[in-house]
Every structure is written in C-alpha cells, then in structure tokens.
Amino acid sequence: MSSSPSARVRPRRSALYIPGSNPRALEKARTLDADVLILDLEDAVAPEAKEDARRTVVEVVSARPYGGREVLVRINGLDTPWGEDDLKAVAALPADGIVLPKVNSESDVHRVEAALPAAAPALWCMMETPLGVLQALSIARSSARLCGLIMGTSDLAKDLRAAHTPDREPFLTALGLCLLAARATGLAILDGVHLDLQDDDGFHQSCLQGARLGFDGKTLIHPRTIATANACFSPSAEDVDRARIIVDAFENARKEGKGVVVVDGRLVEALHVEEAVRLLALNDAIAARKPA
Known part of the structure; x- marks a missing residue:
C-alpha cells in the first residue's frame, strides 16, 4: 500500500467555466457550490472584449472572493495577440492554476513554463486536439508544475468530425487515452462539457459515464448543472x-x-x-x- 494514498486529494466534481468578460457571473460565482471555477479569457470572450476581460479577472482574483473553491484561469494561446499578456497577468495572481488551451505537445508546456516565475500557479492542459490526445502521456510528463488535464470535447469533435451522441462513443478512445495518461502520472483529469442545457437526462448520464470511467469531475457551462455533477462524482x-x-x-x-x-x-x-x-x-x- 502507498504510504500516502490520500495525499493531495481535493474535490473537483464540478468545474464551472465563467466568462471573464461577465462581471455579474463572476460575482454570482461567490454563491455557487462548484468545486472549481475556471475563469475564461479564451473561448467565452469575444476578441474585442479580451483586454477588458483580463483586467476584470485580475481584479477579481486579486480580491480572493471565492473561499475554498479552486480557482483556475484559462488564458488565450501564446500564438494569439492576447496570450503572452494573459500569461504575464495571471502568473502574478493568487490563483490555483493556469489553464493552457489546445496543448499539442510537451513543447507547448515548456514554452509556457519558461515564461513563468517560480511562484506562479500550477498548470492545467486542455486536451482538445487530435495531436494533443495522441501526445497525452508526453504532455502529462512534461512538467512538475502540471496539476491536471481537462478534456475539450467540443473542439475535439470539430477536428475529429465526430458527432455528439448520447453514449459518447466517438470520444471514448480520446477520453481513455487521456485518462490513462493522467492516472499513469498522478494528475487530476476533468471530463468535457455537455452542450445541450435542455437535456437533463443526457447530462446526468454523461456525468455517470465520466465517473465510471474514472474522471475526477465534469466541466460545466451553466450553474444549474452543478448539483448533478456534484452528486454523480461524490462517493455514495x-x-x-x-x-x-x-x-x-x-x-x-x-x-x-x-x-x-x-x-x-x-x-x-x-x-x-x-x-x-x-x-x-x-x-x-x-x-x-x-x-x-
């Protein structure tokens, strides 16, 4: 038996994306029962709002308003006009982690790591491209700063030309490869989002499937789904x-x-x-x- 099998256990049942450009949503998050908050500067923010969103997130996170919740900030890619400024701003914040979008290889992680000071937050990698999934193990091994992997099934579906089916069969290979990489390297791993907010039963089944596969929790796009994710990923x-x-x-x-x-x-x-x-x-x- 491992000498410390419970080391670093932290609940990550529900991880809610919050647009960094939406001050009202950022404020409301103080009252939500999500284990993880992912303050988003990337997909959820229009290009013309990127810089304002960055300033808003810096102000909010600096105030530390979210209690015991784990706070991550997803930056824009370094190959975009906003990525380097995002990284500099977030690296100085009292956040728990920086989420890197569309990670394709360990070199993507090394590039970010080289730009970070020693006291910067931990890193999380979005697994949302075919190349990234095929490189999952090398990405998971790429840095001691790495805390976890996050499945980006929406972007992955586009690149794979795959359908979103109730059983998620088109994604099982990618989910399995990334899950294996995370468990082989001791990282946390979060399942992808469920896009249909009217499909309560489908969302519930997706959460149950993710928990059975071995994921630590589910990424979410609306507060109304938090309770279901928390229930499905909690021990009975x-x-x-x-x-x-x-x-x-x-x-x-x-x-x-x-x-x-x-x-x-x-x-x-x-x-x-x-x-x-x-x-x-x-x-x-x-x-x-x-x-x-």
Whole structure:
C-alpha cells in the first residue's frame, strides 16, 4: 500500500467555466457550490472584449472572493495577440492554476513554463486536439508544475468530425487515452462539457459515464448543472460505509500478522485498501469544503 494514498486529494466534481468578460457571473460565482471555477479569457470572450476581460479577472482574483473553491484561469494561446499578456497577468495572481488551451505537445508546456516565475500557479492542459490526445502521456510528463488535464470535447469533435451522441462513443478512445495518461502520472483529469442545457437526462448520464470511467469531475457551462455533477462524482453513502469497513478490517488483520482479509465474501488486499483510503479522504474533503 502507498504510504500516502490520500495525499493531495481535493474535490473537483464540478468545474464551472465563467466568462471573464461577465462581471455579474463572476460575482454570482461567490454563491455557487462548484468545486472549481475556471475563469475564461479564451473561448467565452469575444476578441474585442479580451483586454477588458483580463483586467476584470485580475481584479477579481486579486480580491480572493471565492473561499475554498479552486480557482483556475484559462488564458488565450501564446500564438494569439492576447496570450503572452494573459500569461504575464495571471502568473502574478493568487490563483490555483493556469489553464493552457489546445496543448499539442510537451513543447507547448515548456514554452509556457519558461515564461513563468517560480511562484506562479500550477498548470492545467486542455486536451482538445487530435495531436494533443495522441501526445497525452508526453504532455502529462512534461512538467512538475502540471496539476491536471481537462478534456475539450467540443473542439475535439470539430477536428475529429465526430458527432455528439448520447453514449459518447466517438470520444471514448480520446477520453481513455487521456485518462490513462493522467492516472499513469498522478494528475487530476476533468471530463468535457455537455452542450445541450435542455437535456437533463443526457447530462446526468454523461456525468455517470465520466465517473465510471474514472474522471475526477465534469466541466460545466451553466450553474444549474452543478448539483448533478456534484452528486454523480461524490462517493455514495454505501461506498463510504464499505470503505470504512475495508480499512478497519485490513488494519485488524495486519495487527494479527495477516496480509489479506475477506470482507463480505470478497478478498481484500493492500490495493483495495489504498483505494478505500483515497475514497474516504475525498469524502472528508467534500465535507470540509464550505461555500464562501
């Protein structure tokens, strides 16, 4: 069993994109129960509003209004007219992370990293191009600053010429490759957005699928979807109870010099205990996260 399987466990069940050009939405976010807020300077902001959005986000994040929520800022790409200024501005903020759009290779990460001071926020990479997905493992290994990967299924669908289907079958290869890369390197990973805000059942099924695949949470485009994402990516009461039973039974067995134990007719080994400890730590972290 790992010496610290619960290390760095942080709830990321719901990650809401908020346009940096919308002061009202940025203010409302103070009252929302999202685990992660992604303040967006890229896709959600029109070209003519980019500079105003940057100034607004700098002012808002500097005031630290979001309590225990994880605050990320998605910048524009460095190959755009706004990217370098975005990076300089965000690097000096008390944010938790900088989200890099359309990462295609580890060299994209190295280019950003080279421009950052030592005390800059962590990095997150958007996985939203075919090349980026095929380079997922090298991207995930590219920097000690890297905290996680975020699926960008909307842009990916365009490049793949793939349809958005209820079962998301066209995306399973990309989702799986990025998930494997994240888990192989100890990174967090967030699932892509569900675009149809009128399709409550489809959104719920997408969240359940993402949780079953192993994602840490879901990226969102509207506050009304936060509660569903939080519920789907939270451990159930039954899961928590079973995890406690597994941990207690294994500890008792170890005191007796045994390396394995049977719980409810199933063999429990150290690997099962490690996952149980992680689940309990996540449950505790969810309980401890308070709205601002």
